[in-house]
Amino acid sequence: MASVVFAVLLAILLNSIKEGVLYKLQENVVTFYTGAVQIHQNGYWEDQRLDNSFAQSDSLFELAKAHPDVNAVVPRLETFVLAASEKHTRGCMVVGIDPQTEPLVTSLDQKIVQGSYLENNDQGILLSEGLAEYLKLGVNDTVVLLGQGYHGVSATGKYAIRGLIKFASPELNKRMAYLPMHSAQNLFGAENRFTALVLDLTSVVKAEKVEEELALTLEGQYEVMNWKTLLPELNQVLEGERAENVIFLMVLYLLISFGIFGTILMMIVERQYEFGILVAIGMRKLKLSRMVIFENVMISVIGAIIGTVLSVPVVGYFYRYPIRITGKLEEAYRNFGFEPIFYFSIEPRIFYSQTIVVLSIALILSIYPLIKIMNIKPVESMRQ
Template sequence: MSEAVVGQTDVRTGGVHGFLIVRIGWRNLWRNRRRTFLTTGGIAFAVFLVVSFMALQLGQYDVMEENATSLLTGHVQVQHAHYPEDSRFEETIEHASQVLETVRATPGVVAVAPRVEAFALTSVNERSFGAQVLGVDIAAEQQTVRFVRMLASGHTLQGPQEAVLGTVLAKNLGASLGDEVVVLGAGKEGGVAALVFTVVGLLETGMADLDRALLLAPLPEVQAGFGLDDEVHTLAIRVDDLHRSQQVVRRLRAALPATLTVRNWDQVLPELRQGIEVDKMGGRIMYGIIMALVVFSAINSFIMTVFERTREFGMLLAIGMRPGHIMGMIQWEALFVSLLGIAIGLALASGLTLWLMNVGIYLGEGMQEYARQFYMPDRMYPAFSWEAMTVAPLVMLVGTQIAALLPSLRIRRLKAADALRAEG
């Protein structure tokens, strides 16, 4: 303000005390309690809904990722650099024992399962079917993945010359426990690989592809039969925390030669990652709609506030309050409304999430098959995550400030003399 305007007065000049605006903003909330409760309730409802659903959604993703990766693939895989694309039998990890030791010594790695993967013709008596032969170290597999424990009958691999078959493959071959199965394939150098195993167990994973084609056999015999030395196709790795698997991937890439590729689970199972991304996007759209509706309702509420208090604003302008300060007052009101709503919504959502983290939501019998197909358990458990707890509150906080700002922009154009004549 120019000195000419106030030079002859005896009062001190100074800015508006922020606390004054804050205090009026807070008290104004309770002038129209019903409207405040409705606006606050809307924000609380949106925050509760979005936080709770996001927690459930993220919890489901955690379960899906863990279930999918712990079934067969592991959290991380090491392979020959070209094997993921070509899947050619000769593209192996050479000096596998040495690589295995390096991987085991990497921080974050809990277990490593070396595998030889081959396609072969399997025969029992007169029947023959194509099969995926997996040469495994059964003890390492049991520490790394779950599928080897999913036996429908018999027992797992315990000694040489033993094989475990998928239930559907066994049925197609007409094989029973104790039967001999002949495996014929092509060795690394082009020779014939011929092996004979005794069926000691039948696997039922619930995954059609595995149950229809899988034949598990001891790693040394498969390596020998298919002409491999100290070579494997895949090292399936379990890490201590799936959320930090990318860190382990970085460490492994630094430790292993460039002839090998290290892939995180989302590269090994891209369809799972894509499915989660698509589902996340759908969720975001739904959450966006819910929050947009509440923000529009808040805009309506603040439009009413600004129109109803036009005369009051005219008075404030007349006695010398700046339009910006009046707008600041409205913004404080909006902040209080959103903070109240967010606090209520977060408290309700946190309570529900914590409770459901213990008891879960039972999906019902009809959902069990569907759940298994998508690597899900038959109960849904939410996950307590910062993402779930912060996104909706922040969006609502900003949304409510914008909702208050839009109608209060009118105050900048308000003429005090006209406003004082307004109905109020």
Template sequence: MKTILKIAWRNIWRNKRRTLITIASIMFALFFAIVMRGFQVGSYAKMKENAIKSYSGYIQIQKKGYWNDKNINNIFEFDQQKILDLESDSRVNIIIPRIESFALASSGDVTKGVAVMGISPEKENKMTKIKSYLQQGDFINADDRSVLVAEELAKFLKININDTLVLFSSGYHGATAAGLFHVKGILKLPIPEMNRRTVYLSIAEAQNFFSTGDQFTALAFDMDNLDDVNNVEQELRLSIDQDKYEVMGWEVMNKELLQMIESDNAGGLIMIAILYMVIAFGILGTVLMMTNERIREFSMMISIGMQKKKLIMVVILELIFLTILGVIAGVIISLPLMIYFFYHPIRFTGEMVEAMKDFNFEPIMPMSLDVQIFIYQAIVIMIISLIAMYYPILKILKLNIVKGLKS
């Protein structure tokens, strides 16, 4: 076997030009496949991160039925000691209380329906990093009567910091909710839809505005490890009264996003498949060339006593060596580019920004460094090469030595 390996290795370097062309074709094909897939997976991961970290959290506890009927009357009171006990779980970073409802926001003669979110500023910032989105003004405090307004909404309402925002809504059990609020800061949120319609208050002020007392619409859980979510979710269901409360995982709360990602991923896989077809024809063409121009060589080797199965083994090893070299080269040239775009994602400008916002996407294209991207693409290239090996094997098995020597 050692001798066959040596022969195969030497054979691929007998014609350096052909070898380098083959390696280059595999290298560039793998490079494009890895980079294309890296951008796709990176974009999907960013969408999920935005949805989880900027809004839903990994898990939420809500009053039963709230998700399907987001009414201010569907609120609940949750024991503070129970919250502290849940936060003591090492898998849970923090539990964030929220009040969410809708209101009419008015400034001058401009009015718009908005989402009002009552938050615990310090806790909310630990999960969503909301303070980092502050474009103008200052962040709110727990006892603040001021509001934070999303950037696009502020532009629509033509308001700025230190202006007054009027909010009208229906409070708990039909109570009238109305108030004048000082605009303390302007936020640029990563989710375009939220950036067009969100107003933030401190949770104490939101509870006062909607007359809810010490009740919430949701408790959002922040966690470090996505793999722990299902276990924590199941444990929560067992520890609470399921007739009163409902535990929602991030996948359920972001079902539409996941469906969109799945649909887009299918389109991306079709593009990758087309690229693989081009790669397959390129590798097959190289194998055809390598095989047909060596018919006389194969005939001579068989005529001097080399068994066909050993010759087949040599040819297979040659193609394996070429594929491995091409795969290694493809990974090496793609890695620096992927690392660069991982730390410096593509940020769209001009009309592309508005087009992406219309689809509720953040106008950014990040890169993923998930090792599975490299492994999957390398495996596919290896499989294509293995399929291409069928031709030289068949050619050697059917080889007519006399005709081959005359060729």
């Protein structure tokens, strides 16, 4: 029983930390830029041009905000342009944002490494650190943007750099520029138009549910996409990690199975004389089998329940006080944009699933004593 207790406790702890770390990874990557759910004009994701933008709609804003799992609706106007300094040029993505609401999704104001964040009526621009370094520009320098606007209009403008942003993603760090929404709309001739509405959710795990419900509500007028479609590579990584976790748990359950089977085997061998006498004096083999199976199941179930009960305060403690990484490893985590913390998950399924699995193992292994007892020969058993 003790072996089952510790096996279940270990399985729950490892499952909890694995799910907690994966959830935080998912949340961190999603909040780099894309957000959990986005709303676009139909066809925009396949052909990301300003011509596929949509007009500002108060009713769409209100409908999205009305969903109980949506905290905020963040508008964006996105397109690619050529950024130029006196001697250098590089293609980059310009994002028109609402400086007040954008940090709700991406914490953009916390990524400033030089200069200051944008104000609502600002005429300046934010550049990613890698892009500014390539262009040989710094805070208060001027960058020129050259591109094509809505319906082919010429888009040219020069902006003072208010601040530099550092992204953990090298790709984002090389190509991002942010303008206040009014400046971006003026530059591209796209007055009162957006390319996307990014939804800030109460939880990233609710993204699929929100997508399905909003898609039904909007009745096909707009395309609604969750992060799994927006970031398929991240989804593949998470699925791969969860598959590895399943393999590890299978090995652990295999060890539990050997522990239970060893106990069953020892019990059968040591009680051969007892079983032989019981059968000899008239006890039915089927009734004897039921008794042994019941003993085995009770030991396993009680061990699993005790292990689950003991795991609740342990997991609860680490959920409230997660494990913090220190030293050089902490610095490495922060450089990649991740919190140097091992989080634990308290999803109910992590707890009750272990009891179910161990009970199933015990029931399957109970086939062995059933076969042995049904084939027992009283005289031979009493001689052992």
